[in-house]
Amino acid sequence: MKRDFLSIADWSAKDLLKLLALSADMKARPGKYKDSIRGKSVALIFEKQSLRTHVTFDVGIYQLGGHSVYLTQSDINLGKRESIHDVSKNLERWMNAVVVRTYAHQSCVDMGKYMKIPVVNALTDYEHPCQAVGDFLTVVEHVGKPKKKKFVFVGDGNNVCNSLMLMASKVGMNFVAATPVGYEPPAEILKLARKAGKETGAAIEVIRDPFEAAKDADVVYTDVWVSMGQEAEKEERLKAFHDYQVNERLMKLAKKSAIFMHCLPAHRGEEVTDDVIDSRQSVVWDEAENRLHSQKAIIYTLIKG
Numbered sequence: 001m002k003r004d005f006l007s008i009a010d011w012s013a014k015d016l017l018k019l020l021a022l023s024a025d026m027k028a029r030p031g032k033y034k035d036s037i038r039g040k041s042v043a044l045i046f047e048k049q050s051l052r053t054h055v056t057f058d059v060g061i062y063q064l065g066g067h068s069v070y071l072t073q074s075d076i077n078l079g080k081r082e083s084i085h086d087v088s089k090n091l092e093r094w095m096n097a098v099v100v101r102t103y104a105h106q107s108c109v110d111m112g113k114y115m116k117i118p119v120v121n122a123l124t125d126y127e128h129p130c131q132a133v134g135d136f137l138t139v140v141e142h143v144g145k146p147k148k149k150k151f152v153f154v155g156d157g158n159n160v161c162n163s164l165m166l167m168a169s170k171v172g173m174n175f176v177a178a179t180p181v182g183y184e185p186p187a188e189i190l191k192l193a194r195k196a197g198k199e200t201g202a203a204i205e206v207i208r209d210p211f212e213a214a215k216d217a218d219v220v221y222t223d224v225w226v227s228m229g230q231e232a233e234k235e236e237r238l239k240a241f242h243d244y245q246v247n248e249r250l251m252k253l254a255k256k257s258a259i260f261m262h263c264l265p266a267h268r269g270e271e272v273t274d275d276v277i278d279s280r281q282s283v284v285w286d287e288a289e290n291r292l293h294s295q296k297a298i299i300y301t302l303i304k305g
């Protein structure tokens with residue numbers, strides 16, 4: 001049976017831990033996996049901009065011996081020039097997997113249904129599961145075993161927050177999101193995270209005060225206040241998130257050993273100050289690097305089974 005990688009919620013804790021272990025092994029022993037997907041082709045469909053996800057999938061697939069075909073909206077005009085169904089039915093005849101960055105999460109779910117080949121969510125408005133795998137590899141490297149440690153997400157309860165919260169719940173890490181009213185993670189994500197957290201011992205909380213949240217944190221994470229596709233809401237969002245900046249004052253409340261994380265791209269001076277993102281506590285470039293290793297693990301797992 002083919003598997004997709006669309007949501008962290010779809011994968012068991014055991015399989016996610018296996019994926020994290022494989023990501024670490026990909027990083028430690030890249031030669032072992034060289035040419036492991038020789039002759040396989042992967043489509044990379046991007047309806048939104050990308051630096052990290054595009055480059056790391058492309059390079060990762062090359063390093064595994066496979067071949068990638070990059071398709072933007074101006075190439076295929078997904079859902080307009082041709083329906084998602086028909087695009088999917090074509091792609092499955094030529095490709096061995098499809099990676100897709102799109103707006104509606106449902107588009108990605110539909111592609112998974114239409115195709116006999118694996119589909120990977122490379123970011124939707126709802127989730128960014130590849131980011132969560134790379135980031136938890138980074139957490140393990142810097143903080144050690146995540147169980148019972150404290151992960152704090154400050155700002156918008158967005159796609160990145162959703163995937164991180166789900167991942168934390170699956171690996172037993174306590175998770176606190178500090179968001180303004182109206183910007184909380186969706187209720188169904190909270191429900192799924194709390195359910196998984198019951199089994200792993202992870203407490204999942206949503207509160208208002210970012211300073212309260214930051215107390216004794218092992219990880220402080222933030223993301224942009226205006227995600228791709230929300231540009232029309234920019235003014236109201238900048239106002240709503242005004243008190244949610246990760247700055248030195250906030251970082252002082254976290255553990256001395258705490259790390260600062262950001263999926264990038266960062267809007268310096270908005271959600272994070274230069275002195276935090278450029279500090280010794282910041283691991284943002286490690287996160288960017290780990291996207292490569294973890295996505296190689298995802299592609300390898302889905303194609304090689």
Ligand code: CP
Nearest residue numbers: 050051052053263264
């Ligand atoms: N973090 C991340 O997904 O970056 P890109 O949008 O540049 O791919």
Ligand code: NVA
Nearest residue numbers: 158223227228263264
């Ligand atoms: N929340 C951001 C993440 C970018 C990687 C967005 O969706 O634009």
